Amino acid sequence: MSERAELLLGIADDELVLGWRDSEWTGIAPFLEEDVAFSSIAQNEIGHARALYELAAQELGTTADELAFDRQPEEYRCCRLVELRLPDWEHTIARHWLYEEADAARLERLKASDDPEVAGLAEKIDREEVYHRMHAQMWFDRLKDEPRFVAAVDELRPLIDVRDGHSPELTELWEQMTEVRRSQPAGTTW
Amino acid sequence: MVAEEQVWEALAEIPDPEIPVISLVELGVIRGVEIEDGRVRVDFTPTFLGCPAIEVMQTAMAERIRELGAEPEVRVLADDSWSTDRITPEGREKLREAGFAPPAPREAGAPTLVQLQSQAFRCPYCGSSDTALENIFGPTPCRSLRYCRTCRQPFEQFKTI
Numbered sequence: 599m600s601e602r603a604e605l606l607l608g609i610a611d612d613e614l615v616l617g618w619r620d621s622e623w624t625g626i627a628p629f630l631e632e633d634v635a636f637s638s639i640a641q642n643e644i645g646h647a648r649a650l651y652e653l654a655a656q657e658l659g660t661t662a663d664e665l666a667f668d669r670q671p672e673e674y675r676c677c678r679l680v681e682l683r684l685p686d687w688e689h690t691i692a693r694h695w696l697y698e699e700a701d702a703a704r705l706e707r708l709k710a711s712d713d714p715e716v717a718g719l720a721e722k723i724d725r726e727e728v729y730h731r732m733h734a735q736m737w738f739d740r741l742k743d744e745p746r747f748v749a750a751v752d753e754l755r756p757l758i759d760v761r762d763g764h765s766p767e768l769t770e771l772w773e774q775m776t777e778v779r780r781s782q783p784a785g786t787t788w
Numbered sequence: 789m790v791a792e793e794q795v796w797e798a799l800a801e802i803p804d805p806e807i808p809v810i811s812l813v814e815l816g817v818i819r820g821v822e823i824e825d826g827r828v829r830v831d832f833t834p835t836f837l838g839c840p841a842i843e844v845m846q847t848a849m850a851e852r853i854r855e856l857g858a859e860p861e862v863r864v865l866a867d868d869s870w871s872t873d874r875i876t877p878e879g880r881e882k883l884r885e886a887g888f889a890p891p892a893p894r895e896a897g898a899p900t901l902v903q904l905q906s907q908a909f910r911c912p913y914c915g916s917s918d919t920a921l922e923n924i925f926g927p928t929p930c931r932s933l934r935y936c937r938t939c940r941q942p943f944e945q946f947k948t949i
Contacts, residue, residue, distance in 0.1 A: 638925035645838025718867030
């Protein structure tokens with residue numbers, strides 16, 4: 599696999615898996631406005647994943663859906679940070695803020711790419727991520743002096759660079775994420 | 789043989805699936821139409837990549853082109869060469885009439901929370917600028933929620949992209 603395809607898959611997997619984790623707040627967030635916010639962010643991250651998978655799929659001669667859902671859990675290239683199921687608010691906001699910071703830096707690099715398709719897509723994604731970053735920063739400013747939040751940021755920060763090997767939580771998520779697709783023979787048209 | 793003008797006319801009849809008062813042409817998302825040997829290629833850019841209606845829009849465009857007797861090819865252009873500044877003046881007015889504040893113009897710098905929290909956005913119902921940001925996010929990725937303190941109506945704000 600080319601370096602370009604590997605790069606695209608790594609980012610797409612981050613966005614897909616984080617989108618799924620964010621969507622776990624749909625219906626159960628601590629208040630309604632955050633239910634709407636996390637559901638919308640989740641939807642948009644999955645849209646970014648789709649666009650990135652499509653770019654990789656053109657090169658690899660496959661489809662975005664096959665890349666998203668027909669690989670085995672060990673083939674995903676997402677970072678450990680996005681895999682974890684974090685059913686408490688301080689860890690969720692800590693991850694959201696850490697991810698958006700790192701993603702912003704990554705998008706800046708991609709926008710400078712010599713590859714016009716990669717650079718163009720990064721520009722588009724970055725325009726949209728502005729709103730995610732605004733939301734993450736608003737929460738960071740609100741919680742930055744809370745000891746539980748500070749501890750969550752310190753605990754999760756190293757996990758953004760961990761991409762070798764996955765936690766069992768990714769396998770659990772993969773089982774849920776691909777359950778419907780695996781219930782039918784390969785090649786089924788949905 | 790289908791003419792480009794016929795294609796634009798047909799596309800202008802397709803409502804946005806989420807905000808049906810505005811057509812895809814008025815929304816400005818159709819970037820170009822090319823005709824070659826009975827094939828019609830349409831390039832379009834979704835407002836947000838997370839838009840839940842991308843496939844519905846692609847299917848609707850393809851169906852209308854087939855009705856004209858041509859073979860459709862609808863491409864999604866996922867780059868930054870489109871912005872909400874491309875919504876037509878008629879489209880902006882239709883949004884306003886339907887209770888959506890149209891997007892602010894794109895500026896050189898990215899939008900900020902301070903801007904969204906400012907009172908630069910007018911209520912589409914009463915025209916008051918005494919409005920507050922309730923939520924950066926809304927029912928679809930392209931919308932924010934605001935509240936008008938004058939007429940006490942919640943309304944949606946189209947995000948600048």
